[in-house]
Amino acid sequence: MNTDTAPKKVHQGRNIKRLREMLGIKQESLAFDLGVSQATVSDYEQKEDLDDKILEKVSSALKVPVEAIKNMTDEATVNYINTFNDSAVNHGINTNYNCTFNPLDKVVELYERMLKDREELIEKLSKKS
Known part of the structure; x- marks a missing residue:
């Protein structure tokens, strides 16, 4: 079987971690926004699959679509963040400012x-x- 064409299993927790890190948000800050402990956020980031309610809260706190967490592969996560930052939405900061x-x-x-x-x-x- 050719593993290159086999669909890769999405690790939602890893996607949360990557998105959080690329956005420069610490676990403690995300935990505060979610109303949970830092250890709980760490647990979320270790899980391959998360409940839809948790995904909705996290996506809202990170200001990304739930689909970004649910469906993105490792390569797509990087591409999404690059697109996200290029759109000058970076937490209200105009990234096009020279x-x-x-x-x-x-x-x-x-x-x-x-x-x-x-x-x-x-x-x-x-x-x-």
């Missing part, structure tokens, strides 16, 4: 301004003495 300045330049500018203020303060204090 910075028009170099942040390092701003740090240098701030540092130079602080040095100037320090020199002025030293000058004022030395005049008072």
Whole structure:
């Protein structure tokens, strides 16, 4: 039998873990959102199949469709997240924003301004003495 064409069993718990990690959400945070303990979330992530009620709560907390957890293979999970992030829905952050300045330049500018203020303060204090 050719294993490449055989349908792969979806591991729903592993999909939850991958989605959670790719979204940058810790188990503790997901547990808080679900109203369960961190150990319970860990148990969910170990199970191959989960109840529909649990899947609905988790999908709502992660803001992903239930089908993403239920049906996605390992490869499809990665593809879904790439599509999800490309759509600029990333927790309200516009991922299409292109910075028009170099942040390092701003740090240098701030540092130079602080040095100037320090020199002025030293000058004022030395005049008072």
